[in-house]
Amino acid sequence: MDTSEKLQKILARSGVGSRREIEAMISAGRIRVNDHVAHLGERVTAEADIRVDGHRVKVQSEESIPCRVIVYHKPEGEVVTRKDPEGRPTVYDRLPYLKGARWIAIGRLDINTSGLLMFTTDGELANRLMHPKYEVEREYAVRVFGEVTDAHIQKLRKGVKLEDGFAQFKKIKRQGGEGMNQWFHVTLTEGRNREVRRLWDSQGLTVSRLIRIRYGKQTLPKGLVQGGWVDLDMTDTNYFRELVQLPKLESAPVLSKDDKERQLKRARRANKGRKRS
Known part of the structure; x- marks a missing residue:
């Protein structure tokens, strides 16, 4: 019976960091398994000698x-x-x-x-x-500087192409405001870097305040x-x-x-x- 698991999973469970952070460590050559530098996708057992920056990791079981x-x-x-x-x-x-x-x-x-x-x-x-994959909703309160038209909102709902791919707001709801400063609540289902700001930037509009108000429910x-x-x-x-x-x-x-x-x-x-x- 194979008791091995992906190295990223074992280290994430043991509190080294998120899988994304651990993958970056592996790519940078900071992690060793037994007598070799670890590689992405490597499978290991709980008995392996795993070291991060030379420090041995105390491997934790899921139950512990x-x-x-x-x-x-x-x-x-x-x-x-x-x-x-x-x-x-x-x-x-x-x-x-x-x-x-x-x-x-x-x-x-x-x-x-x-x-x-x-x-x-x-x-x-x-x-x-x-x-x-799990499409967990994130909702933000956003103060936008500029004149936000219905055409802008339709484009952001339909989706626009950013430098790292297609992106869109699942929901946009006006929340009031005065003059050139308008408040909106926006919802999306992924967490790419500065995605909310970049979506508004794509329409020539600037986010002057951003507050996350919900994650899932x-x-x-x-x-x-x-x-x-x-x-x-x-x-x-x-x-x-x-x-x-x-x-x-x-x-x-x-x-x-x-x-x-x-x-x-x-x-x-x-x-x-x-x-x-």
Whole structure:
């Protein structure tokens, strides 16, 4: 019986990063398996000696890592990377400490975008939720500078060709505004780099504010301050697992309304402390 798995899957599950990040590491020659440099698509067993930048990876089995998902309210000005060479603040600076696991971002938001960003300890869940195959909806509130005509909206719904392929908004809804600054809610089902901004740019229009307000059915929790996070309970975590065809959790910490309110209060206190310092 073949007990091997793809190297990317094992490393994602063990908290090294998302599959996309791991593939980049493999391509850069940063990962070794036993006595050779790893290659894309390589299959390994849990007993293999796997090293990233010379450091041995403690391989985790699927059963050993509890699946935890949190929602983070990202402010503008933070980057979605573990370490930034320019010294800018990163989203990981504010996340809760984990022992024996690692937070993996489910998608990205650029430095000038705020709003809902989810993290998980489960690399396979993160990978599937980001994969276009599953068509998980992302909804954004967008402030657009310029005169937006019905013709623009029709083109963006129908789709336009960008430098990395065809793209379109699944839904566009006007949300009001004044003068040359109009608000829209837009929905798409993939997360290409700066895709929302580039779609509007293709029509000669500029995005002056961008906030992600929904991922799947999960909306940005009311009362969650920027820089704060809250856990998803088992029901909501299982919604995402079922959405991407992963087995449901049979047991996980259950969060009551009081638990959630305590997490929101903790986030507000932490945010006030940062503003004073």
